[in-house]
């Protein structure tokens with residue numbers, strides 16, 4: 001199709017153009033307002049004209065290093081382009097390409113012919129509300145917005161928060177079944193709380209959250225499962241708050257019996273709702289409930305050398321003379337106290353590692369690429385000789401993950417138990433003295 005064919009094809013649908021532009025603009029204004037107004041403790045519901053747009057929205061970063069992207073729909077798509085003060089809309093029955101060129105964006109038709117260049121922003125939406133967009137072959141709900149970054153296209157997916165959570169909960173919670181529905185609801189509410197607490201966290205950037213573990217894993221429609229989506233919708237609008245503020249809804253795989261206070265795990269301020277609690281063996285079916293890692297002295301010496309060297313100073317440790325735990329001065333007393341200090345006396349000096357950081361130093365004996373399961377461990381079977389120092393030591397531990405907030409395996413254990421625990425029971429076990437509030 002030539003450029004003139006493309007424009008000609010567009011002209012037939014020109015009548016719809018003004019309406020769509022108005023709607024899109026309204027949406028953009030609303031999203032901006034929502035993001036700026038959605039301070040912890042309240043949600044703006046918007047005006048009546050905007051009510052047809054499902055609320056609230058979240059802007060998810062899909063990529064910030066793409067040089068090109070292909071976007072289409074199962075039916076036709078609407079493409080709103082912004083160049084300086086100009087704004088105009090195209091419709092296309094086929095997919096389009098966008099390319100990064102000269103610090104701006106170019107729009108190409110499905111045959112690769114350039115339609116527009118020098119664009120600042122391209123917003124693409126499916127013309128049928130129920131139809132997803134295909135962004136580089138993967139299905140997403142909502143709209144795609146492309147903006148010109150410094151060196152590449154910034155691709156964001158803008159969509160209703162609950163539709164977003166349908167693509168977050170499956171990868172975050174792992175394999176689940178219908179019987180796990182109360183745990184799934186608890187996870188959905190934690191993830192919603194996290195999202196709403198982080199609106200606008202990146203200041204002037206064009207997204208609220210990334211799609212990776214630095215925020216929450218998000219994989220769009222390809223990971224959705226009907227029963228999980230239903231659990232998300234069943235809790236629509238519900239969030240966890242303490243004293244009227246969104247909590248920092250930390251969660252981890254397996255606590256190993258007890259969770260810990262946040263300040264005993266990371267150098268962070270205490271939070272009254274992130275206290276060590278008894279998991280009542282709910283996570284005991286986890287293969288990580290109890291674990292052991294046995295290291296040779298040489299192996300540990302190498303781990304320490306590698307960690308110190310990677311931290312900036314070349315250190316060679318040949319022999320470990322002594323290894324011990326010092327929990328005498330925890331940041332605060334706790335039921336599930338993680339190791340506070342792990343101390344090594346070596347031929348190259350004394351090395352002290354604290355709290356969760358320990359996991360990154362010693363890693364696993366069987367697999368250096370993985371960090372230690374948890375910092376909830378004791379040392380045993382230490383073998384040493386006057387000549388070689390420590391030759392072997394066993395870490396006997398519990399749990400998998402940092403141990404702060406909700407224990408995911410514990411939540412699943414509660415959901416599967418005969419006690420008929422609800423998602424409220426699960427949330428209130430792991431987050432102390434919180435309220436569950438419905439905001440929309």
Ligand SMILES: [Zn+2]
Pocket residue numbers: 254255256257258279282283407409410
């Ligand atoms: Zn647990």
